Amino acid sequence: MTQGIPDSLAELWRHGGRLDEAMRLFPDSPRPWLDLSTGINPRAWSPPDLPQPDARALPTMAALRGLEAAAADWFGTSPERVAAVPGSDLLIRLLPQLLPRAPLLAVVPGYASHLEAAVGAVSLADVAKSLRQGDNLLFANPSNPEGHLLGRAELLDIVGQGGWLVLDEAFADATPGSSLAPHLHGEEPVILLRSFGKFFGLAGLRLGFAIAPPAVIQRLRALLGDWPVSAHAIAWGTAAYRDRDWITQTQAFLGRQAAALDALLAQHGLAGDGACPLFRLVRHQDARAIFRRLARAGILARPFEHQPDWLRFGLPADDDALSRLRQALAHG
Incomplete structure (x- = not known):
């Protein structure tokens, strides 16, 4: 390990979302971390009248x-x-x-x-x-x-x-x-x-x-x-x-946010691939170096063991998250 950067990313190859492992491997990175390693909608369904079932009873x-x-x-x-x-x-x-x-x-x-x-x-x-x-x-x-x-x-x-x-x-x-x-x-x-x-x-x-x-x-x-x-x-x-209104509005939001992510990546010479708005796969010869640069900035992307030129980006939740990713990519 050199300057707080792990020689192996094996702990992060299996799945996205392993934020605890990222924090352990990069202990000096700023917090809170921005987790872009998964394909999970960053704006969760959370209505004001969220049902509160009785967990003491078995489901019927x-x-x-x-x-x-x-x-x-x-x-x-x-x-x-x-x-x-x-x-x-x-x-x-x-x-x-x-x-x-x-x-x-x-x-x-x-x-x-x-x-x-x-x-x-x-x-x-x-x-x-x-x-x-x-x-x-x-x-x-x-x-x-x-x-x-x-x-x-x-x-x-x-x-x-x-x-x-x-x-x-x-x-x-x-x-x-x-x-x-x-x-x-x-x-x-x-x-x-x-x-x-x-x-x-x-x-x-x-x-x-x-x-x-x-x-x-x-x-x-x-x-x-x-x-x-x-x-x-x-x-x-x-x-x-x-909740069909939320579903319709969220599908539209995901499309707009994916377009914003595509534009941001393109500004830094990274071509995002994929038809699913929840993530983009980038192929780049310096993918591992980009991963480490982002991790040092407290941003977790998704590396791959057998494709060292692959790096996947989950969808940033808002303009603040996009701005943080933009700054990290720009200060390489």
Whole structure:
């Protein structure tokens, strides 16, 4: 370690949001830190009349089904095709128990948890071929970390070619029109994974959803038991999905803020890539040096172990956050 700068960033490679590790590795950086390492909405849903459920009582089945119905209505599908789960990351790890015994392969590059749940990897170019061979495939749309978006027609063309297609739509709420949920109605071999926390900015609530044929949903509910999510997750999730004014306003805000981030990065010779407004991936030969420069300024971006020229920027919450990032990039 030289001048307070760690020689290895291994602690920060696995996931974004590891602010405690960043503070440990860069103890002399100014505080409070600005965390730009995740794809989580920096302006969380927080209405003045936030529901306050009674945590002393077990959640009722009626309340749970009400949450799933509210989510299904927003997703554009029917409630019998939706199951609430305690975070989409857990759902990823349950996939081997839900799918047929064919191998589950993760598309690379991709989300670290996908690779941990899978037994192998495949490139995006070989997705259709692998499905025809009977493999089950897992990948994100928009992709993580690149933010690339496959069109609905392209995805529907590969549905039903053999194995099961598992699409992680964690960022679909921030990317209107990207979800396959409204276009699947029968027994198509497709499972969609949805995240509540990323778009609504409440990642710590640990709430996600599976969208799948009813038989798969029943197997999942049997695995999770009668109380898969907390009373707060049920109450807040139900109210949030019904808050269409906030959803519409937030989608517009995210688009404007992403454009502001793109312009800021371009001013410093950094081209942000991706269709998801919650983050931008930059490819630059000095990505590691830029990461360290930002960390010394108390700003956490997202580095990658096997792509040393990659650096991902989450969305700054406001003009003050944009200004702080601008100053840190300018004083290199």
